[in-house]
Amino acid sequence: xxxxxxxxxxxxxxxxxxxxxxxxxxxxxxxxxxxxxxxxxxxxxxxxxxxxxxxxxxxxxxxxxxxxxxxxxxxxxxxxxxxxxxxxxxxxxxxxxxxxxxxxxxxxxxxxxxxxxxxxxxxxxxxxxxxxxxxxxxxxxxxxxxxxxxxxxxxxxxxxxxxxxxxxxxxxxxxxxxxxxxxxxxxxxxxxxxxxxxxxxxxxxxxxxxxxxxxxxxxxxxxxxxxxxxxxxxxxxxxxxxxxxxxxxxxxxxxxxxxxxxxxxxxxxxxxxxxxxxxxxxxxxxxxxxxxxxxxxxxxxxxxxxxxxxxxxxxxxxxxxxxxxxxxxxxxxxxxxxxxxxxxxxxxxxxxxxxxxxxxxxxxxxxxxxxxxxxxxxxxxxxxxxxxxxxxxxxxxxxxxxxxxxxxxxxxxxxxxxxxxxxxxxxxxxxxxxxxxxxxxxxxxxx
Amino acid sequence: xxxxxxxxxxxxxxxxxxxxxxxxxxxxxxxxxxxxxxxxxxxxxxxxxxxxxxxxxxxxxxxxxxxxxxxxxxxxxxxxxxxxxxxxxxxxxxxxxxxxxxxxxxxxxxxxxxxxxxxxxxxxxxxxxxxxxxxxxxxx
Numbered sequence: 284x285x286x287x288x289x290x291x292x293x294x295x296x297x298x299x300x301x302x303x304x305x306x307x308x309x310x311x312x313x314x315x316x317x318x319x320x321x322x323x324x325x326x327x328x329x330x331x332x333x334x335x336x337x338x339x340x341x342x343x344x345x346x347x348x349x350x351x352x353x354x355x356x357x358x359x360x361x362x363x364x365x366x367x368x369x370x371x372x373x374x375x376x377x378x379x380x381x382x383x384x385x386x387x388x389x390x391x392x393x394x395x396x397x398x399x400x401x402x403x404x405x406x407x408x409x410x411x412x413x414x415x416x417x418x419x420x421x422x423x424x425x426x427x428x429x430x431x432x433x434x435x436x437x438x439x440x441x442x443x444x445x446x447x448x449x450x451x452x453x454x455x456x457x458x459x460x461x462x463x464x465x466x467x468x469x470x471x472x473x474x475x476x477x478x479x480x481x482x483x484x485x486x487x488x489x490x491x492x493x494x495x496x497x498x499x500x501x502x503x504x505x506x507x508x509x510x511x512x513x514x515x516x517x518x519x520x521x522x523x524x525x526x527x528x529x530x531x532x533x534x535x536x537x538x539x540x541x542x543x544x545x546x547x548x549x550x551x552x553x554x555x556x557x558x559x560x561x562x563x564x565x566x567x568x569x570x571x572x573x574x575x576x577x578x579x580x581x582x583x584x585x586x587x588x589x590x591x592x593x594x595x596x597x598x599x600x601x602x603x604x605x606x607x608x609x610x611x612x613x614x615x616x617x618x619x620x621x622x623x624x625x626x627x628x629x630x631x632x633x634x635x636x637x638x639x640x641x642x643x644x645x646x647x648x649x650x651x652x653x654x655x656x657x658x659x660x661x662x663x664x665x666x667x668x669x670x671x672x673x674x675x676x677x678x679x680x681x682x683x684x685x686x687x688x689x690x691x692x693x694x695x696x697x698x699x700x701x702x703x704x705x706x707x708x709x710x711x712x713x714x715x716x717x718x719x720x721x722x723x724x725x726x727x728x729x730x
Numbered sequence: 731x732x733x734x735x736x737x738x739x740x741x742x743x744x745x746x747x748x749x750x751x752x753x754x755x756x757x758x759x760x761x762x763x764x765x766x767x768x769x770x771x772x773x774x775x776x777x778x779x780x781x782x783x784x785x786x787x788x789x790x791x792x793x794x795x796x797x798x799x800x801x802x803x804x805x806x807x808x809x810x811x812x813x814x815x816x817x818x819x820x821x822x823x824x825x826x827x828x829x830x831x832x833x834x835x836x837x838x839x840x841x842x843x844x845x846x847x848x849x850x851x852x853x854x855x856x857x858x859x860x861x862x863x864x865x866x867x868x869x870x
Contacts, residue, residue, distance in 0.1 A: 317847035357768035725811040729782030
């Protein structure tokens with residue numbers, strides 16, 4: 284079927300259909316992203332000052348991607364113009380540069396930016412526990428052991444964030460230390476909620492009580508019940524029949540309960556070895572206590588290495604801002620002697636880890652994934668949606684490029700006007716993708 | 731169809747026949763404009779990055795200026811960032827998307843889109859404005 288008005292203008296609109304169609308589509312896209320951006324700004328402005336991150340995204344990488352997209356916007360229009368002038372070589376070359384730029388943009392996004400987030404770890408400290416981690420948050424003016432103000436390199440007292448008039452910090456971030464437990468990754472262990480000793484005792488006690496019930500019921504259920512007295516009739520007989528079955532039914536229920544309770548244990552971060560050890564009631568009380576303590580130590584404490592500079596050196600006002608150039612890596616030496624810091628030397632190299640107690644953290648902590656906070660949720664959603672648009676544009680451009688390359692005659696001579704329109708319409712879409720990024724870049728990376 | 735090479739009176743004919751009029755000199759002039767707009771966009775990107783490291787709220791003159799329209803603190807930087815972004819968007823729309831020579835049929839729905847989006851963006855000012863003065867809170 285021939286689609287009408289792909290090249291000729293429609294008499295009533297005065298435009299070829301694809302042109303009007305793409306503009307209406309672009310208008311709806313503008314409203315979609317406009318709504319998303321407006322929603323983002325609302326959340327940004329009404330968030331608690333300590334809650335909103337600044338400087339999490341890599342500005343040089345984002346700027347590079349912005350340049351790439353602007354470049355591709357220029358090249359697609361040069362490609363269209365070369366096509367109009369029937370300069371096939373230039374058309375093909377500019378078109379190729381456009382989709383290569385598009386793919387490069389996606390490669391940077393998926394190869395550098397997103398994986399960088401997946402490897403990062405962050406946690407918000409509860410308001411009542413911030414004093415414990417003061418030397419990493421830097422909210423109050425620091426004092427030494429004698430209560431005297433700590434002086435900076437210039438001999439002036441160091442100022443905390445509150446004195447500097449900067450929003451309070453309650454966030455600690457870095458990388459997770461590797462897990463010593465082969466059955467759970469460090470991230471999986473960090474994601475398990477805090478378990479208090481009482482709760483662990485409760486869980487183990489509940490399973491033990493079901494197990495002792497099972498032990499009690501097993502011999503009874505194994506016995507062949509005596510036959511019901513043949514003289515019994517009516518309700519009395521029914522009761523007797525029922526009682527014959529009770530031990531076996533109770534055992535089945537208890538076994539089922541025990542099974543489902545044990546199946547929940549991996550959710551608390553217990554490996555099969557942990558489960559065996561923790562539920563072993565043949566061990567002495569001391570040994571049981573030892574197992575429980577070791578387990579709680581593993582599950583309730585998060586070891587963060589490679590602390591971010593804003594936590595390692597929180598009194599430096601330079602660390603309050605987003606940085607264009609990456610900041611220097613934190614040396615283990617600068618963290619030595621601070622509370623909650625453990626220094627281990629491995630192969631002559633020292634690695635300092637900050638030990639966070641899960642009881643001090645608010646519920647959401649983990650890798651820089653959408654669930655960590657609203658900022659990351661909107662970041663992944665909007666950059667993901669934009670990335671899909673880039674991918675769609677690349678697919679269309681590659682399709683046109685291959686078609687023009689393989690089917691030279693048809694599209695170059697016979698359907699030249701149609702090819703011009705196709706490139707123009709796809710180009711309009713591509714410019715919109717660029718426009719959206721022009722808003723995404725300052726909103727997410729810079730402000 | 732926007733035809734950069736063709737003079738206005740031949741535009742319709744060009745569309746009707748799907749042929750291009752090859753006024754090479756004029757086309758080269760267009761290519762130069764596109765490249766210049768591209769360079770302007772690069773410069774505006776550098777400006778955006780530079781402005782983000784400048785804290786407007788630190789200076790009382792900017793604080794007072796923006797307080798008039800109800801924008802405070804980080805809102806000032808956001809508003810300035812959005813203004814630069816809007817200028818970049820206008821450049822892309824006007825030159826790359828050929829809106830400067832587009833027909834009314836295209837412009838008309840775009841006006842509605844513009845007002846809708848502008849309305850959405852202005853909504854964020856409400857986050858800082860307080861319509862009932864007696865309940866106003868000190869700005870943190």
